[in-house]
Amino acid sequence: MACPINLPPTVPASAVLHLPTLRLAGRQVRVDLAYTHPVPKAKHAGHEVALGVDWGLNTLLSAGTVRLRPDGRITALGAGGQVRAAGVLAKQHRLRRLSERLQTKADHYQRLLDGCPDEHLQARHAVLRDEIQYVSARRRTLNDALAWAAARWAVDQAIAATATVIYLEDLRSMEATGMGRTLNTRLSQQVRGKIADRIRHLAAEQGVAVVTVPARNTSKHCPQCLTPLRHRKAPDQPTVAGWKWAICPHPSCGWQGDRDHGAWRRIAARGLTHQGKTVIDKTTGAMVIRAVVDALEAAAVVTPTTTKTSRTDRSKTGPTARKPSRPAPRRRRAPSPTRPHGRAGKRPEGHAPTDRRLPxxxxxxxxVTTTSTPTTGHQAxxxxxxxxxxxxxxxxxxxxxxxxxxxxxxxxxx
Known part of the structure; x- marks a missing residue:
């Protein structure tokens, strides 16, 4: 029998197809077809444009690109972007709490069945087990969809900026401790490991290297002068302590911005200056920068592309002057000229002819004060x-x- 298969447009024309696997799905026959195609090889060093990715708390990802200039300066290309997944994470949190309640109830039934077997309890215990598996499947599906979407966004950012490397924070150096129950739960539900694996998979198809760098002090120091930052709640509340907004206290720098935006600048700059220290992990096969060198870290600063302009203080010093809603018309201050003798002057008539009957x-x-409005289409x-x-x-x-x-x-x- 011959089974014609229409390949989707995502399969390259130069791909080598492997033996397919047929499986039944209801009344339809599904085909699992594997293929192999060549991809560019990612290089360890020699990068000029890099994408820095920071793992946030409320924001799932914060990323932006920087460029390494021939003179050694590092400049940011744009303001970067963020992936906000508050709604998905809230749903994931509700499913987690539901799964914990169901698991607690199932354990209670199991203890009762161990002491005194009962058919009614066994039936209810079987229903709980099925419900737990259903909720777990929903959590896995949600995690996979979130990981693929975040990874696709990060790789698309690198492709759009023609970046040849993506620098990620090392997940092993990030611990969800000491931040309270809410933040610890939020950190544990952000499926960072899955996102990192998906980023490596999608970036390998484009020949983009993915390198993990140490996360030490990436959110603590200023990306332009490496001065320890002061963290505040919001830009309009500079005296309220918080972690979202960062302000550089150095008088000659004065950088301020979102904490996560400063972090991806530090990650990308650290990766470009330490790209000669990139090695391949023997266990996972991933590219890693293991340690931070102080001499190289001193050069990992982002040079601002625009100079600061001085602006005068436009703060109000008093009430706003009241302006009339309908100002008086401007009147002539000089007297009108005397009229010439003879025939009096006439009002201008525009382009209307004076020697024949008007059209x-x-x-x-x-x-004098009306205009016509035609009832048909406009014809000039x-x-x-x-x-x-x-x-x-x-x-x-x-x-x-x-x-x-x-x-x-x-x-x-x-």
Missing amino acids: RAAHRHQN RGAALGAGFHLHAHATPPRWETIPETYSDTGSLS
Whole structure:
């Protein structure tokens, strides 16, 4: 039998297909087809553009790119971005608490069954076991979807910035202790290990290296001058202690920003300066920078691309002056010139002809203070007929058709 298989567009044309596996799914036949295709080899050193990725608390990922200049300076390319997964993490937290309650109840039934077997308790215990497996499957599916989405975002950031390496924090140096029950739970539910594995998998297809660097002091020191930062709750609350907003106390630097944004700058700069120390872990096969060298760390600073501009203080010193809602019109301050003798001057008539009868467009529903509104589609016939530059803007009717002219001794219009 011949089974035609339509390959999806994600399979490269140069891929080598392997023997497929057929399996039944309801009334359909599924095909599991593996393929192999060549990918660029990731290099250990020689990187100029790098993507730094920081693991946050409320933000799942914070990432941005930096460039290593030929003169040794490191500059940031843009402000970076963040992956916020508060809603998914909240759902994951609810499923975890539900799983713990079900597990506690199942353990209680198990203790009762050990002492006195009962068919009714056994049936209820079997229902609880099935429910626990269902909740666990939902948690695994949610974790996998979250890990793939976060990894895809990080790799897309590197591809868009033409980065050849992604620097991640070493997960072994991050411990969820001493932060309280809420933060510890949130850290444990962020599936960081799965995200790191997915990033390596997706980056390998593009030839982008993924290197882990030590996470020591990445959120503590300023990315521009390595001065210990002062952490505050928010930028508009500089005196309230917190961890979200970071301010550099050095007078010549003055950098401030989100704590996680400063961290990815430090991670990327540390990775570029220590890229000569990159080794391959024999256990996992991943690229790792194991230790921080003080001499290289001193050069791991991000140079600001724009200079600081001095601005005058525009703070209010008093109440705002009240302005009238309808200002008075500007009036002429000089007297009008004297009129010449002879015929009095006339009001300008625009482009209306004076030697022949006016076209119909200039007389249709026209007055000194009214304009016509056509009921049909707009046709610019007025300019062609000499009745103005637009069908809705015509010259006023001639004065001699409405006001009779008489002459006085003073030469003015009576």
